Amino acid sequence: xxxxxxxxxxxxxxGPRLAWxxxxxxxxxxxxxxxxxxxGVFLVEITAYIGAxxxxxxxxxxxxxxxxxxxxxxVLLTAVAMYVAAIVTANTFSTIIAGRTRQIAxxxxxxxxxxxxxxxxxxxxxxxxxxxxxxxxxxxxxLSAAAVQIGGQLVTHAPTGFSxxxxxxxxxxxxxxxxxxAAAWVGSRRVLAVTPLQALGGAVERTHxxxxxxxxxxxxxxxxxxxxxxxxxxxxxxxxxxxxxVVVAFFGGVLSFTGLAVGSVLFMxxxxxxxxxxxxxxxxxxLAAENALRYPERSSRMAIGVVMGVTLVTMFAVALESAKRxxxxxxxxxxxxxxxxxxxxxxxxxxxxxxxSAVIAAVGLVNLLTIGVVQRRRELGxxxxxxxxxxxxRRMVLLEATHIxxxxxxxxxxxxxxxxxxAAQSLLGSVPTLPEFTPAGLIAPQVPWLPVAIIVAATxxxxxxxxxxxxxxxxxxxxxxxxxxx
Numbered sequence: 001x002x003x004x005x006x007x008x009x010x011x012x013x014x015g016p017r018l019a020w021x022x023x024x025x026x027x028x029x030x031x032x033x034x035x036x037x038x039x040g041v042f043l044v045e046i047t048a049y050i051g052a053x054x055x056x057x058x059x060x061x062x063x064x065x066x067x068x069x070x071x072x073x074x075v076l077l078t079a080v081a082m083y084v085a086a087i088v089t090a091n092t093f094s095t096i097i098a099g100r101t102r103q104i105a106x107x108x109x110x111x112x113x114x115x116x117x118x119x120x121x122x123x124x125x126x127x128x129x130x131x132x133x134x135x136x137x138x139x140x141x142x143l144s145a146a147a148v149q150i151g152g153q154l155v156t157h158a159p160t161g162f163s164x165x166x167x168x169x170x171x172x173x174x175x176x177x178x179x180x181x182a183a184a185w186v187g188s189r190r191v192l193a194v195t196p197l198q199a200l201g202g203a204v205e206r207t208h209x210x211x212x213x214x215x216x217x218x219x220x221x222x223x224x225x226x227x228x229x230x231x232x233x234x235x236x237x238x239x240x241x242x243x244x245x246v247v248v249a250f251f252g253g254v255l256s257f258t259g260l261a262v263g264s265v266l267f268m269x270x271x272x273x274x275x276x277x278x279x280x281x282x283x284x285x286x287l288a289a290e291n292a293l294r295y296p297e298r299s300s301r302m303a304i305g306v307v308m309g310v311t312l313v314t315m316f317a318v319a320l321e322s323a324k325r326x327x328x329x330x331x332x333x334x335x336x337x338x339x340x341x342x343x344x345x346x347x348x349x350x351x352x353x354x355x356x357s358a359v360i361a362a363v364g365l366v367n368l369l370t371i372g373v374v375q376r377r378r379e380l381g382x383x384x385x386x387x388x389x390x391x392x393x394r395r396m397v398l399l400e401a402t403h404i405x406x407x408x409x410x411x412x413x414x415x416x417x418x419x420x421x422x423a424a425q426s427l428l429g430s431v432p433t434l435p436e437f438t439p440a441g442l443i444a445p446q447v448p449w450l451p452v453a454i455i456v457a458a459t460x461x462x463x464x465x466x467x468x469x470x471x472x473x474x475x476x477x478x479x480x481x482x483x484x485x486x
Contacts, residue, residue, distance in 0.1 A: 039081045043077060047074040122185045225263065245429065249422050275410070279402075314416020315423065
């Protein structure tokens with residue numbers, strides 16, 4: 001009973017009720033929520049400002065079409081950012097729960113129920129979401145105020161009396177708080193599977209064999225994926241008749257990627273295994289590759305955020321390049337570069353906006369890698385005790401991060417090209433083309449190699465940044481820690 005008794009004073013001695021916010025991973029979760037909320041607030045403000053600018057223009061003030069289009073893009077981009085943040089938060093809480101396995105089991109031994117502990121995690125997710133949403137709301141307002149001031153100097157017909165206090169201002173903040181709570185609730189589902197006997201163990205991730213036995217979750221992933229693929233195909237076919245096919249394809253993309261995210265433990269290990277062969281046969285490389293495959297849930301959670309970021313940026317780049325190529329194919333004359341200047345400017349703005357979601361995913365990778373190293377103190381200590389040097393441990397952690405980011409980047413590029421082509425096809429397949437004004441029909445996907453090269457370089461930089469803190473923590477683990485209980 002000594003172990004059980006130890007947890008009671010530990011629980012009472014936590015000090016303030018919000019002391020758990022100091023746990024590793026919580027700060028990054030707040031940052032993810034704040035980034036998502038700030039992005040949504042900024043888009044709401046800028047959308048309203050663009051609408052005011054258009055109304056102040058004497059030539060196009062009576063037309064609200066452009067303002068509606070911008071508002072729709074604002075809603076879609078905010079939804080994408082919250083979607084990415086929700087998956088990153090759910091993965092973070094799943095990893096945190098894996099690290100609390102022994103503590104949860106001890107609480108079960110002294111009478112706490114699994115549902116009560118899961119409700120506690122849900123409340124923590126709500127608090128994290130509210131703190132992040134409030135911080136993001138303030139940051140978004142400050143950023144919007146600066147953007148409006150700059151816009152007033154650049155726009156010819158600047159609107160007078162524009163107010164930042166827009167009615168829809170709180171919607172992104174409320175949405176972020178709710179999605180963070182929901183993500184924490186989903187990420188904490190493993191609490192229900194923790195048994196009191198696990199009080200004898202430490203932080204435990206499910207092995208490949210244990211994950212393979214979760215057929216119910218796999219069935220749900222396959223249903224989501226199949227439904228999404230069906231809608232994607234329907235969007236492509238409908239796009240041959242009307243541009244509204246892109247709406248069907250959008251929902252197909254959300255469902256299919258959600259299926260990939262839920263079933264990432266099925267789809268990522270084969271890619272990780274293939275990439276692992278690229279790192280050679282040294283002892284450190286073999287250990288890194290084996291670690292990525294031994295616990296597929298942990299590796300998949302780390303990879304899926306990067307997959308999302310790369311997929312989003314590549315998708316928009318491919319869709320915009322395919323639309324640009326369709327425009328150039330309508331004439332045999334040489335088109336001056338100035339003709340595409342507005343189009344390229346719009347593409348650049350869209351890429352920057354989409355890149356915010358990629359940044360959110362990158363924060364998730366750094367967070368999960370750091371939590372993973374902290375939870376593997378015993379494993380790292382054992383490796384040190386059998387003779388691995390500090391340099392070898394550092395290389396192993398760096399190779400694990402590289403392994404995961406390379407696999408995620410390759411997967412994201414393939415998915416991005418596919419989704420980008422489907423978006424362009426479903427939107428432009430029915431557009432009349434010269435010389436006979438017949439529908440464009442099937443459009444070949446166009447891959448812009450410069451953005452792809454930037455994506456690869458950015459993910460390489462991300463690997464170094466993401467591995468910096470974990471590798472430093474890994475070398476601080478003493479061999480004696482391998483003999484201590486978690």
